[in-house]
Amino acid sequence: MGLYIPVSIPASGAALRAGALEVVVLGGHLLLYPTGVCQEKFAEAAAPPPATRPPVLLLHGFTDNRSVFVLLRRALVADGLRHVEAFNYSPLTRDLRVTARHLARRVEELCDRTGQEQVDLVGHSLGGLVGRYYVQRLGGDARVRTLVTLGTPHSGTQIAPFLDAHPLMRQMRPGSEVLAELAAPTPGCATRCVAFWSEFDAVMTPVGTARLEHPDLRVENVQVMGIGHLALAVHPTVIAAIRRVLDGIGPAAAAAPGVESVA
Secondary structure, eight states: OOEEEEEOOOOTTHHHHHHHHHHHHHHHHHHHGGGGSSOOOOOTTOOOOOOSSOOEEEEOOTTOOGGGGHHHHHHHHTTSSOOEEEEOOOTTOOOHHHHHHHHHHHHHHHHHHHTOSOEEEEEETHHHHHHHHHHHHSSGGGTEEEEEEESOOTTOOOOOGGGGGSHHHHHTSTTOHHHHHHHSOOTTOOOEEEEEEOTTOTTSSSTTTTSOOOTTSEEEEEEEOSOOTGGGGTOHHHHHHHHHHHHTSSOGGGSSTTOOOOO
């Protein structure tokens, strides 16, 4: 069981405001989406960046791309202490386990290029499950210091049954083979896991499925009030909390003024 720390973002008419914010975020993301279609390219001979903290690799969600992380990425590199990259997986992906294996190769390449022994992963939605599969089932805990998930269906989501035609959606359903693998024992897993979830995340059905519960994992569950699924990747309070997690200076809930922490 993980530590439960609500992060309150006070708002009147919270559900209505969360929905309105989702529309605004969606509009901005649609404008940026074309800029993130292509995979990032790096010069083979590039020198390791002058960073003192583990590099961060960002993992987007279903049908998305790296453009969803524009604001988060800017915030994470602002102090110049860490290198940040984003990993695009193919929109034709049909099995998140295959993507997790691709992620494993990308992590090794990133460690080689930066001279670091470990990385931090931040995954939005499906990206969080990809990162978790790598950590738990492919030995990724040796490389991943911290795994942060944002609105990830750790227990499976029942949203939009008509999307079950897509294999990835079936893997995100409660009781799927992949989720059963992730629920299996993972003794000695060294990675710290921090799962952000919101009661207004309409993609997570039922509410709370984005909480991570596993007896073998070191987990901090962070509830964010007043925002929806897309906003989890861009809201300044969440971004501040993620920075605090990756800086290793304490619980995520102490991230910003006005944020309440209840153990």
